[in-house]
Amino acid sequence: MNRTLLLADDNATSLKLLRAIFEVEGYRVVTANDGKEAYDILLGMPIDLVISDVLMPNIDGYYLCYKIRTNKDLSHIPIIIYTATFTSHSEEKVAKDMGANKFIRKPALLPDLLSAVEEVLTNPAPTEDLVVINSDKYEVIHQYSSNLVNKLEQRSIELEDALDSLKRTVNRFQQAQHISHLGHWEYDFTTKRTVWSHEMYNILGLPVDSVKPSLDLLLKYVHKEDKVEVRKIFNESIKNLKPFTHKHRIVTKKKLVKHLLSVGQFEFAESLKPLRIYGISLDITDISEKELKLQRANRELETFIYKAYHDLRSPIVTVEGLTNLAEQDVKDEVALSYFKLIGEVTRKQSSMLLKLTNVMDIRNQHLELKPFLIGDVINEVLQLLSRLPDFKRFKIKVFNQLLSPISSDRNLIKHIVHNLVENSLLYYNLDRSDSEITITADYNREDDIIIEVEDNGIGIPEDVKRSVFDLFFRGTASSKGAGLGLFLVRNAVDKLKGSIHLTTYEGLGSTFTIILPQNK
DSSP: OOEEEEEOOHHHHHHHHHHHHHTTTTTTEEEESSSSHHHHHHHHHSSSSEEEEESEEEESSSHHHHHHOOTTTTTSSEEEOOOOOOOHHHHHHHHHHHSEEEESSOOHHHHHHHHHHHHHSSSOGGGGGGGOOTTTTTHHHHHHHHHHHHHHHHHHHHHHHHHHHHHHHHHHHHHHHHHHHHHEEEEETTTOOEEEEEHHHHTTTTTTSSSOOHHHHHTTOOTTTTTHHHHHEEEEEHHHHHHHHHEEEEEEEOOOOEEEEEEEEEEOOOOOHHHHHHEEEEEEEEHHHHHHHHHHHHOOOOOOHHHHHHHHHHHHHHHHHHHHHHHHOOHHHHHHHHHHHHHHHHHHHHHHHHHHHHHHHHHHHHHOEHHHHHHHHOOOHHHTTTTTTGGGEEEEEEOOOOSSSSSEEHHHHHHHHHHHHHHHSSOOOOSSSSOOEEEEEEEEOOOTEEEEEEOOOOOOOOOGGGGSSSOOOSSSSOSSSSSHHHHHHHHHHHHHOOEEEEEOOOOEEEEEEEOOOOOO
């Protein structure tokens, strides 16, 4: 026959946990939220063991013991006091003087708690051996009252301290929200109650508490062009059971347009019906205006670069053609050297302009994800770079494990390989006669595409390592490049949502490793 336990505790979490523990062990469990409810249950049904906390509303655990032990119909029921508040030896003595069979301090180890319950149920102390409180036991009553008053005073002081601390925290939180222009809001679908923080009023251009907050009023301030999208975001969040993040505009009472970044989340019942929505809104008006100015500046810069490219491209091509003719016809060695120098400069200028437009194209173009062979791309790049004057001094090794077509943007991959290999060709070690470049293509364990270009060139000093991917960065004044190649590589890798890693040792060489997700 299963035994029935009565658990009395005003802490719902503790009560739920204890109930689960004892039900797993095969006990029937009845619960009460205070001593009065527990005593009423005892009067109405048979109970084999009472496990009670001490500090509870209406009737505390000590007085529950007293009432049980002074009721002849209940005095046989064993009692365990299980408490985290009354833990001293004097308080344990009071509990036992009141008639408790066991006194256990929270939190107890599960085996110890179960063992104590089994012991009390198996061998309960005879009722006549328990100390029953009567009118002559004034010392016990006094000790009990004194302990209870002390604990209540201590709890009152703790609550006052906690309340003061909470007020200070709320004030600091409000100050932080005001400084950062961050407001929070929530809405309860059951009670229809809406809460706005002080800063939410400020963001909306309203005096604090000047209007009764509501979800409809909050949505009313959303810019008319953004209302449909905001409601769509809400509906998708409910449908997908996921939080939402959205940028939108509001129009304040004074007709000021503000840009907000709102992050929110719904709480759902077991039936998946929305119970509550809460979130934060950050005023990003200043940031958005700066972004718009930056976007305008970028567009103007792109326009300037494209115009400069087309305006300069024609005379550069003309100069290149003339220098090529001069190199064929001029016999004077000094004049010929000048023409070769002019030709080299024009080729560099042409290359720089082309790379600038390539950067703009990479940023603006849409990805074209198609299957292709990486080996074909590597061969094309090497064919193009073979025209460089120093190409023949290098031993080029290719280890291609990607023999099947990969799915990515072929043009961007070509830019990456071309500029990494060109970088190695430009910065070789003059003191070496065995200059090498190794190109590796493979998959990693996550099935990502790995492209690696390794050289034994001059390497990169540690103090400039972090800057090599910056626009127009050149390690020294004598650097051969224009500072665009690695910048272009970084933009291409970012566009493909990949990563780039550099390992370099000054005087020994560099290894650039590109990791790209494969678009299947």
